[in-house]
Amino acid sequence: MTKSGTPDTPTGPTLESGERPTLKTIARLSGLAVPTVSRALADAPDIGKDTKARIRDIARQIGYRPNRAGVRLRTGRTNVISMVMSTEHDMMNHTARLISSVSSGIRHTPYHMIITPYFPDEDPMVPIRYIVETGSADGLIINQIEPEDPRVKYLMENKFPFVTHGRTAMCDQHAYFDYDNTAFGALAVRALAARGRTRIAMLAPPLTQTYGQNMVGGATQAAAELGVSFQVIPGADAHCDNPVIEQAMGPLYTSDTPPDGLIASSIGGCVTMISSVEALGNQLTQDFDMVAKEAITFLRRYRAGIMIVDEDIDHAGNFLARALMHRISSPAEPPMQHLARPDPDMTF
Known part of the structure; x- marks a missing residue:
C-alpha cells in the first residue's frame, strides 16, 4: 500500500488476463x-x-x-539429472551435504535433480541400466567408485553423460571430482607420528573402492618412511554399522600393544571408535590420538583434541553439477576433472 492508502502499482513483467506463462x-x-x-x-x-x-x-x-513432454519432443532431453546413491550411507556421512551442494550447482539452470537409490543387496547396475534404457534422465552422478567400475564401463560404452565422485583406473577418459585420499592417509600418519605415536590403526573405507585403496596406500607409505607401524583395523570398515565397529575395536585394545594413534575416514566411524576406546579406560590425547576427516562441522563439538581434516563437499557438489551439465551440452569437449588436496602444511 502507498501512504495514501491506495494499492501499490504492480512492478515487473505481468501476464495478460487469462494468459498462461509460455x-x-x-x-x-x-x-x-x-x-x-x-x-x-x-x-x-x-x-x-x-x-x-x-x-x-x-x-x-x-x-x-517448461512442459517436460514438450521439451523432450523438441530436444530429446528431459532436463533431469540423477544422483544414484546407495542406501547404506548413514546420516553422519556427507551424503546429505553432497545432495544439497549438487542442488545448488544446478540452481538457475534448466535442470532438476532426482535421487535414484539402490539397496546394499541390489546389483548397482540395475538403476544405471534403467535410467539409460528408459532415457529418464540426461545424465548421472555416481559415487562409491571402484577401480574397474562396471557402471563406468557401461556408461562409456553407451555414450551416456555421467560424472563420478571418485576416480577409476580409467579416469583420464571421464569426468570426475575426487578428494586426494592418498594425501590424507599420509598426512594423518605424519600428524600422529609428530605427536610421538608409533602404533597406528585406521578404520579404512571399503577396500573394493578406489578411495579406500588410495587412503591405505598413502598411510602405508608414510608409515614406512617414518618407521612407525600401521595396520588396517580387521573386521570392519568405515561403512559398517556401529556395533560392527565396536566389536572390531575390542581385540585391538585388549592386546599387549594397543594402537596409540587412530585414523577415521568418516564422522560416524570416528565417534564410534573414540567411544569404544574410552569405554575400555583410555583417554583421548593421553593414551591415544585421533585424526579424522569430516565434511560437516561436528567433531569439533564432539571432542576437543581430535585432529580434523576438512573435506569441502560444497565444492565437490558444485563441480559435479557443472561437470555433468558440461558433458550433456558439450560431449565432444574434454571432460571436466578435479582432484582436491588437503593442505600438506596444515597444523593441528
Missing part, C-alpha cells in the same frame, strides 16, 4: 524471439550471460515452467 509470453515481455528465449533457458553457450539472466528473471517472475 515461451511466447517471455518473448513478448523481453522483446526477443522465441528461439532466443528457448536457447537462453537451455543455457546455450552463444547467448550472453546478461541476456540469460534477464530471461530467467522474467521466467521466474511470471511462474514459467
